Amino acid sequence: MPKTLSKTNPARELVFGDLWEYDPAPETADPKLKPRYDLFINGAFVSPRAGQYFATINPAHETKIADIALADAADVDAACKAAQKAFTKVWGKMPGKERGKYLYRIARLLQDHAREFAIAETLDGGKPIKESRDFDIPMAAAHFFYHAGWADKLEHLAPGRQIAPHGVVGQVIPWNFPLLMLAWKIAPALAAGNCVVLKPAETTSITALKFGEICQEAGLPNGVVNIVSGAGETGAEVIQHPLTTKVAFTGSTEVGKSIMRSLAGTDKKLTMELGGKAANIVFDDAPLDQAVEGIVNGIFFNQGHVCCAGSRLLVQESIADAVLAKLKRRIATLRVGDPMDKNTDLGAINSREQLTKISELVKSGVAEGAEKYDTGCKLPAKGFFFRPTIFTNVSMSHRIAREEIFGPVLSILTFRTPEEAIEKANNTPYGLSAGVWTDKGSRILKMSTLLKVGVVWANTYNKFDPTSPFGGYKESGFGREGGKQGLLDYLTLD
Amino acid sequence: MPAAKAPTSLRRLFDEIGTVDQVGIEERVAKYTTRSLKKKSKVFGLRLAVSMVDLTTLEGKDTPGKVASLCQKALRPHDVGDTPPTAAVCVYPAMVKHAKKHVGGTSVKIASVATAFPSGQAPIKTRLAEVHAAVNDGADEIDMVINRGAFLSGEFGRMQDEIAAVVEACGKATLKVILEVSELETYDNIRAASFLAMRMIRPGDFIKTSTGKTSSNATLGNNQVMLEAIRDHFLDTGIPIAMKPAGGIRTAKQALHFLIAVKETLGDDWLNNRRYRFGASALLNDLVRQLEKERTGAYQAPWNFSEATEGY
Numbered sequence: 001m002p003k004t005l006s007k008t009n010p011a012r013e014l015v016f017g018d019l020w021e022y023d024p025a026p027e028t029a030d031p032k033l034k035p036r037y038d039l040f041i042n043g044a045f046v047s048p049r050a051g052q053y054f055a056t057i058n059p060a061h062e063t064k065i066a067d068i069a070l071a072d073a074a075d076v077d078a079a080c081k082a083a084q085k086a087f088t089k090v091w092g093k094m095p096g097k098e099r100g101k102y103l104y105r106i107a108r109l110l111q112d113h114a115r116e117f118a119i120a121e122t123l124d125g126g127k128p129i130k131e132s133r134d135f136d137i138p139m140a141a142a143h144f145f146y147h148a149g150w151a152d153k154l155e156h157l158a159p160g161r162q163i164a165p166h167g168v169v170g171q172v173i174p175w176n177f178p179l180l181m182l183a184w185k186i187a188p189a190l191a192a193g194n195c196v197v198l199k200p201a202e203t204t205s206i207t208a209l210k211f212g213e214i215c216q217e218a219g220l221p222n223g224v225v226n227i228v229s230g231a232g233e234t235g236a237e238v239i240q241h242p243l244t245t246k247v248a249f250t251g252s253t254e255v256g257k258s259i260m261r262s263l264a265g266t267d268k269k270l271t272m273e274l275g276g277k278a279a280n281i282v283f284d285d286a287p288l289d290q291a292v293e294g295i296v297n298g299i300f301f302n303q304g305h306v307c308c309a310g311s312r313l314l315v316q317e318s319i320a321d322a323v324l325a326k327l328k329r330r331i332a333t334l335r336v337g338d339p340m341d342k343n344t345d346l347g348a349i350n351s352r353e354q355l356t357k358i359s360e361l362v363k364s365g366v367a368e369g370a371e372k373y374d375t376g377c378k379l380p381a382k383g384f385f386f387r388p389t390i391f392t393n394v395s396m397s398h399r400i401a402r403e404e405i406f407g408p409v410l411s412i413l414t415f416r417t418p419e420e421a422i423e424k425a426n427n428t429p430y431g432l433s434a435g436v437w438t439d440k441g442s443r444i445l446k447m448s449t450l451l452k453v454g455v456v457w458a459n460t461y462n463k464f465d466p467t468s469p470f471g472g473y474k475e476s477g478f479g480r481e482g483g484k485q486g487l488l489d490y491l492t493l494d
Numbered sequence: 495m496p497a498a499k500a501p502t503s504l505r506r507l508f509d510e511i512g513t514v515d516q517v518g519i520e521e522r523v524a525k526y527t528t529r530s531l532k533k534k535s536k537v538f539g540l541r542l543a544v545s546m547v548d549l550t551t552l553e554g555k556d557t558p559g560k561v562a563s564l565c566q567k568a569l570r571p572h573d574v575g576d577t578p579p580t581a582a583v584c585v586y587p588a589m590v591k592h593a594k595k596h597v598g599g600t601s602v603k604i605a606s607v608a609t610a611f612p613s614g615q616a617p618i619k620t621r622l623a624e625v626h627a628a629v630n631d632g633a634d635e636i637d638m639v640i641n642r643g644a645f646l647s648g649e650f651g652r653m654q655d656e657i658a659a660v661v662e663a664c665g666k667a668t669l670k671v672i673l674e675v676s677e678l679e680t681y682d683n684i685r686a687a688s689f690l691a692m693r694m695i696r697p698g699d700f701i702k703t704s705t706g707k708t709s710s711n712a713t714l715g716n717n718q719v720m721l722e723a724i725r726d727h728f729l730d731t732g733i734p735i736a737m738k739p740a741g742g743i744r745t746a747k748q749a750l751h752f753l754i755a756v757k758e759t760l761g762d763d764w765l766n767n768r769r770y771r772f773g774a775s776a777l778l779n780d781l782v783r784q785l786e787k788e789r790t791g792a793y794q795a796p797w798n799f800s801e802a803t804e805g806y
Contacts, residue, residue, distance in 0.1 A: 012729055013729075014728075017762045020753075020762070025531070290518025
């Protein structure tokens with residue numbers, strides 16, 4: 001073990017106390033919310049036919065924010081018909097250059113309204129304002145910009161082949177990155193010439209419905225984008241509707257499987273981005289402080305509500321103690337609390353249901369004999385919060401090493417050789433992403449070919465770009481989002 | 495005094511202390527700049543920064559009169575309010591005795607650059623004589639430069655021997671070892687030089703980024719590399735080394751970002767002027783300006799702040 005990284009003498013510990021506390025720094029701008037959100041169908045906000053609404057709450061305070069329309073089969077049918085009409089009459093025939101203009105306009109409008117969207121996202125979903133402000137909203141705009149550029153260059157995607165849009169695309173998105181997942185879905189679909197019926201997640205519908213306002217402001221032809229809010233049944237209606245010829249889903253593997261079962265025998269095209277249990281692999285020659293930063297970013301970004309979260313840390317045995325000591329010291333400075341505070345690093349867990357799931361899995365970790373550590377930091381009295389938690393002494397058969405927790409919980413395992421690291425990393429039904437930390441370039445290349453995952457990050461983690469395809473292996477799904485590959489999934493090839 | 499080591503290759507040193515990833519560390523420090531300081535915490539940070547300033551004049555045209563006005567400014571940074579004095583004044587050896595007349599016996603220390611500052615390109619005898627002279631004239635602190643030539647050519651033993659000799663020449667004076675980071679170029683080199691220096695100096699001595707005389711000086715990135723080196727050295731040996739970024743920190747906002755890095759890397763024990771300093775001149779008036787803004791609610795005109803330190 002490197003000399004300077006030996007085990008810490010407790011008497012020499014650093015003090016992260018309250019000598020200099022940051023005062024509350026709340027974001028206070030107006031998110032311009034409506035008390036009630038209707039469905040966005042055929043370019044207008046319309047009440048659901050059955051007149052039903054459900055409440056959406058702020059997970060940090062457990063208070064109601066707004067009523068959201070609940071779409072039933074009739075509403076979804078209206079949305080699909082509007083999309084079909086828009087496709088045949090306007091959007092499908094429009095030259096790519098013109099479609100691109102609309103996409104550019106949407107991208108710019110998202111930038112114009114960035115602050116308002118960031119606040120709405122944080123209110124509704126619980127993520128820290130610094131993440132919605134610095135990541136979610138700018139990335140959503142970036143996806144529209146990128147795909148706007150493709151709209152008039154589609155023939156270069158597949159030279160020599162005939163390409164055409166599918167028509168009406170049904171899309172169902174999760175609650176962890178509400179607006180960003182919407183952008184990942186809608187931007188390529190529109191660039192390719194499709195029209196869209198999108199169902200946002202039940203707990204995070206607001207920014208999707210606010211996106212309807214952006215479509216209106218951009219003058220997007222009626223029916224090109226339709227947003228139908230609701231729970232799982234609404235999503236099932238979207239997916240099974242006979243007019244949707246292509247279905248794109250991001251969410252849990254469990255729901256993904258049921259969607260595939262329900263669509264068996266139809267000729268709908270499918271892409272799925274499902275769960276993950278990524279391995280973040282740290283070799284003994286890695287720059288340790290930056291690796292620790294990557295570990296923290298990998299598992300605590302967005303409270304761990306990330307399908308590609310680095311939830312399994314595989315660390316080489318010879319440096320395991322040093323990494324653990326550094327990691328504990330680093331998470332002592334993480335600030336958990338009010339998501340609207342600009343200094344908050346970890347915000348609220350998205351829903352009570354998710355908090356229960358995380359707590360249950362953490363309990364199973366303790367019961368199965370893994371060693372639990374958390375910072376013991378104070379949590380707000382109200383709202384759904386969970387401390388950054390790490391487990392040591394984890395073995396591959398523990399539930400916390402196999403199941404997706406989707407929360408700020410890291411399971412630490414060790415390995416001795418690169419072979420063992422690969423074996424352990426691939427020993428999961430999932431295959432979405434992985435991280436490799438080493439100073440040795442050749443090892444990175446070797447690992448990236450042997451890891452059965454869609455994305456391998458080298459000496460970094462959770463990096464996204466609209467130009468880079470993202471997607472999974474095995475039970476993490478199929479199809480790609482982003483880049484040329486993602487765009488091709490929204491086109492038919494002849 | 496620890497015995498100086500025989501020349502070691504850089505590679506072997508990195509096996510011992512580990513390397514730095516440039517992209518990763520720059521991403522880390524970028525997060526410090528998104529911290530938002532309001533109200534009381536802002537005032538605390540600004541006052542802390544004032545108390546950490548080594549108010550500096552290092553020019554060929556320095557005179558006893560200029561040093562006198564620098565000292566008065568250090569003792570009383572602003573004529574209203576209760577702004578604390580700075581930590582020290584930092585001058586050339588020839589000016590130490592003049593500074594002594596004004597700040598001797600106060601809380602403001604006299605720091606003197608020595609060892610053929612800024613290049614260090616003089617025989618070691620000459621450099622040590624300069625240190626002795628400054629200490630004899632009453633310098634409380636000596637800011638030395640490392641032998642970058644020795645470091646870059648792999649003569650670590652020589653570089654460390656020279657530091658050891660300066661430590662001895664300092665006697666009771668505190669030592670600050672300037673790495674001159676822009677000449678070391680890479681973060682790996684900065685980390686290596688930090689360790690080589692820290693192994694030769696005493697608890698409470700400093701490592702310092704730069705002379706302020708080259709194109710690039712203190713940045714959040716090289717500050718972070720050195721803070722992490724200090725942390726690792728402390729956890730390993732129990733020896734607390736202090737830190738001084740110098741050059742290029744001109745605004746209160748920058749200074750607060752540096753302090754946030756200290757708070758989140760080394761913790762509360764380094765948030766005082768025995769463990770952290772700023773080598774700066776223009777910074778002081780911006781700190782005072784921001785403090786006055788917090789006190790009165792409005793920005794004051796520039797002529798309300800006495801100019802004792804700018805380069806005129």
